[in-house]
Amino acid sequence: MTTATAAPVAHDVPRARFTDLLAAEWLKTWSLRSTPWLYALGALAVVAFNAGTAYDHYKYWYQYDKGSQEFFVTHRLALVDAFTDNSALVMVLALAAIGAVSVTGEYGTGLVRTTFTAVPARRSVMAAKVLVLAAVTTVFGVLVAAASFASTRAILSGRGASVPLGDPGVLQVLAASALLAPVAALAGLALGTVVRHTGASVVACVVVLLLLPMVLSDRRHLTAVLRHTLPFSAWDRLTGGALPQPPPELFPWSEAGAWTVYALWAPVAAAVAVCAVHRRDQ
Numbered sequence: 001m002t003t004a005t006a007a008p009v010a011h012d013v014p015r016a017r018f019t020d021l022l023a024a025e026w027l028k029t030w031s032l033r034s035t036p037w038l039y040a041l042g043a044l045a046v047v048a049f050n051a052g053t054a055y056d057h058y059k060y061w062y063q064y065d066k067g068s069q070e071f072f073v074t075h076r077l078a079l080v081d082a083f084t085d086n087s088a089l090v091m092v093l094a095l096a097a098i099g100a101v102s103v104t105g106e107y108g109t110g111l112v113r114t115t116f117t118a119v120p121a122r123r124s125v126m127a128a129k130v131l132v133l134a135a136v137t138t139v140f141g142v143l144v145a146a147a148s149f150a151s152t153r154a155i156l157s158g159r160g161a162s163v164p165l166g167d168p169g170v171l172q173v174l175a176a177s178a179l180l181a182p183v184a185a186l187a188g189l190a191l192g193t194v195v196r197h198t199g200a201s202v203v204a205c206v207v208v209l210l211l212l213p214m215v216l217s218d219r220r221h222l223t224a225v226l227r228h229t230l231p232f233s234a235w236d237r238l239t240g241g242a243l244p245q246p247p248p249e250l251f252p253w254s255e256a257g258a259w260t261v262y263a264l265w266a267p268v269a270a271a272v273a274v275c276a277v278h279r280r281d282q
Contacts, residue, residue: 021128042094049087054152078163083177092184096205099188104198141181169242176238190269224251234261
């Protein structure tokens with residue numbers, strides 16, 4: 001007497017389309033109430049730093065002598081107020097933290113296991129996260145840069161010291177400041193994917209993106225070259241180069257080189273995030 005063995009029934013599970021992964025990452029981005037608040041507080045802090053600096057110049061304008069007032073106008077220092085160093089530091093810190101938390105939060109809650117079980121194609125999942133993060137932070141950067149320029153221009157126009165949008169260098173300052181947001185966010189995402197711990201990832205972001213540009217001296221060739229490879233230094237070069245008389249440098253570098261740093265950091269950070277999540281276990 002023979003016993004028939006039932007053949008296993010094959011169930012064809014449709015593979016998730018990349019558009020579905022993008023939609024899922026979009027929902028995960030805004031599912032937490034803290035995410036909109038982080039973006040809103042970051043934007044408010046950046047615009048407030050710039051508007052506060054412009055208002056300080058507006059308030060004490062008549063305490064400057066005639067030569068200082070003319071120097072401010074002829075050298076278009078309103079561009080410096082449009083996006084100050086302090087506001088750039090805040091943007092880098094805020095966006096890098098958002099990028100890092102977007103992945104470390106999933107590791108911390110265990111959501112990443114559910115995601116990779118449902119979609120074993122880890123690289124596709126991370127690629128979708130990269131694209132959503134890049135798109136959101138680019139829009140964020142454009143809006144914040146535009147709001148900062150508009151607010152500082154409105155303030156300084158009361159003293160006849162504002163700079164019109166069509167003046168040379170204005171669009172370069174706005175573009176460099178806006179694109180600093182996605183570059184910092186993608187760098188934070190890459191560090192978060194490698195480190196996988198929220199606190200340690202944020203510390204790593206601070207060290208790599210903020211402390212290194214300050215520690216590396218521009219008085220020696222090697223350290224100056226290393227400093228020039230960092231996104232904050234690239235932003236500083238692009239915004240300073242838009243002024244009529246850029247600050248002197250011992251080892252000058254071109255604006256094309258600064259744009260190249262921007263162009264390389266984003267895809268390299270994305271590649272690190274995709275490769276790290278594919279090769280390492282959960």
